Amino acid sequence: MATTDAKVPGIEVRSIDYVPLDERHGRLWQLGPLWFMSNAQIATLAVGLISITGGGNLIWSLIAIVAGTLTGTFFMAFHSAQGPQLGLPQMIQSRPQFGYVGALMVWLFAYVQYAGFNVFNTILAGQAMRQTAHGPVKWWVVLATALAFVVALFGYDLIHRAEQVLTYAFLAVFGLFTVGALVTLHYPAGSFDLGAFKWTPFLGQFGVVAGYQISWAIYVSDYSRYLPPDVTVRKTFYWTYAGSAVGGIWLMTLGAALAAWAGGKDFDAITSINAAGDKVFSGFGAVVLVFAALGLVSVTALNMYGGSLTLISAADSLRRVRPTLPLRAVTIGATAALSLVGALASTSHFLTHFNDFLLLVLYLFIPWTAVNLMDYYVVRRGRYVIEEIFKPHGIYGRWGAHGIVAYLVGFGAMVPFFSVGTLYTGVLAHKLHGADISMFVGLPVSAALYWALTRRIDVDAEVAGTAAAAGHARPETAERRPVPPPA
Numbered sequence: 001m002a003t004t005d006a007k008v009p010g011i012e013v014r015s016i017d018y019v020p021l022d023e024r025h026g027r028l029w030q031l032g033p034l035w036f037m038s039n040a041q042i043a044t045l046a047v048g049l050i051s052i053t054g055g056g057n058l059i060w061s062l063i064a065i066v067a068g069t070l071t072g073t074f075f076m077a078f079h080s081a082q083g084p085q086l087g088l089p090q091m092i093q094s095r096p097q098f099g100y101v102g103a104l105m106v107w108l109f110a111y112v113q114y115a116g117f118n119v120f121n122t123i124l125a126g127q128a129m130r131q132t133a134h135g136p137v138k139w140w141v142v143l144a145t146a147l148a149f150v151v152a153l154f155g156y157d158l159i160h161r162a163e164q165v166l167t168y169a170f171l172a173v174f175g176l177f178t179v180g181a182l183v184t185l186h187y188p189a190g191s192f193d194l195g196a197f198k199w200t201p202f203l204g205q206f207g208v209v210a211g212y213q214i215s216w217a218i219y220v221s222d223y224s225r226y227l228p229p230d231v232t233v234r235k236t237f238y239w240t241y242a243g244s245a246v247g248g249i250w251l252m253t254l255g256a257a258l259a260a261w262a263g264g265k266d267f268d269a270i271t272s273i274n275a276a277g278d279k280v281f282s283g284f285g286a287v288v289l290v291f292a293a294l295g296l297v298s299v300t301a302l303n304m305y306g307g308s309l310t311l312i313s314a315a316d317s318l319r320r321v322r323p324t325l326p327l328r329a330v331t332i333g334a335t336a337a338l339s340l341v342g343a344l345a346s347t348s349h350f351l352t353h354f355n356d357f358l359l360l361v362l363y364l365f366i367p368w369t370a371v372n373l374m375d376y377y378v379v380r381r382g383r384y385v386i387e388e389i390f391k392p393h394g395i396y397g398r399w400g401a402h403g404i405v406a407y408l409v410g411f412g413a414m415v416p417f418f419s420v421g422t423l424y425t426g427v428l429a430h431k432l433h434g435a436d437i438s439m440f441v442g443l444p445v446s447a448a449l450y451w452a453l454t455r456r457i458d459v460d461a462e463v464a465g466t467a468a469a470a471g472h473a474r475p476e477t478a479e480r481r482p483v484p485p486p487a
Helices: 028-039 042-053 058-080 082-086 091-098 104-133 137-154 156-184 199-218 233-262 269-280 284-318 325-345 348-352 354-363 366-379 401-417 427-431 438-453 459-470
Strands: none
Touching (some): 028 199, 042 058, 058 082, 058 199, 091 284, 091 366, 104 199, 104 284, 104 354, 104 401, 137 156, 137 284, 156 284, 199 354, 269 284, 284 325, 366 438, 401 427
16 A cells, blocks of 8 residues: 655645554544535535526526525535545545546546636636725736645645634625625525425425535545544434535525526626625625635635545556645646636636526536445445555456446436536426426436445455455554444
């Protein structure tokens, strides 16, 4: 299994390798602030606009947001429980399902998502700072990228501490902003009419929200893998679920409310936040935007950190690499540079269609989450031989045909139900007047097919054969105990 350099004070040196038991630390409650703050930023706010801009009214938009968040976060939080049990980052856990080389497929999609979100996040941060401190957006984009790089380089512990501090500040700043917005803003007639239900904007909002929450699945165990393995699966699930759901619902419903007040299709997040904040008291809009920019820097750091892990994993699948601190720095820098180039080169036309692009990327992870969770909780029930995950010709193979087939079939089944703005509307989505129900197709198809294809896997023999070949297994690399899903 891969090894790392000696510890450097304050800077994380581990990346894709297993976290030994003597390095485990932290408490479960720390997952709550991290996932709360990861969702509680204005990029999430923009996810709550779909129904309003698509012709839906406010009350049904809010219902779709809450339902979509509770549904999507359910799957995302199940992944979080894998971290303490396996001590591995999230994407490296794809090898048992897709193979040592086959996992490159999902890692490519993950990396596109990391870089793509950072283009959007840094542009929003730049626009927020231009509104308040003035100056060119591109200079603020560079500064936001540089700050995020530093946080990502320090790694796991600093990311957790930063999100905890930002959570307390968010509760104060956005708490006042939200109360002020509810009291001072006025909404169009019919905003709360339950009889004005429309399927297309409702399902569009539900699908985007649920997909957005599922998209966090590629991150979650990255930030729980240092916890000791004796934490319960149920509590790990609950802390992750609560933090992510509360943060997501808060910002998305706030976004829907601001869009309804500002007039729907002409909504501009930065301008509307500034105007709504100034209704609370003069100058408060600028305070909200500055803090919002800090939140965007923090989530940009998460994407750089995850992008680094993904690049190292991909390189390791092609040729064994030693995950050292310099390699972490190089891959974080590469991820930062890629998103920076994208942000600096972007145009207003690009930003108009960027939400459609992100929706397409999110589609890619619906079948992946189904396969990964089915393998972990049903097929192998948390029983993996850690050392074998790092072997090119180990028991999990170079190509995981079961996972790849289940993924591709599930994704293919979703395509007719895709509804991506002006880019693409599937045949069946068109018959549903643009309503997108692809998630309800991809999840069960991929999960059921993977389960059917893996019925003959003998996990006991898999583990016993490896142990016999090795003579004995060290505690930190042996199989993990069976892990039941949260009740």
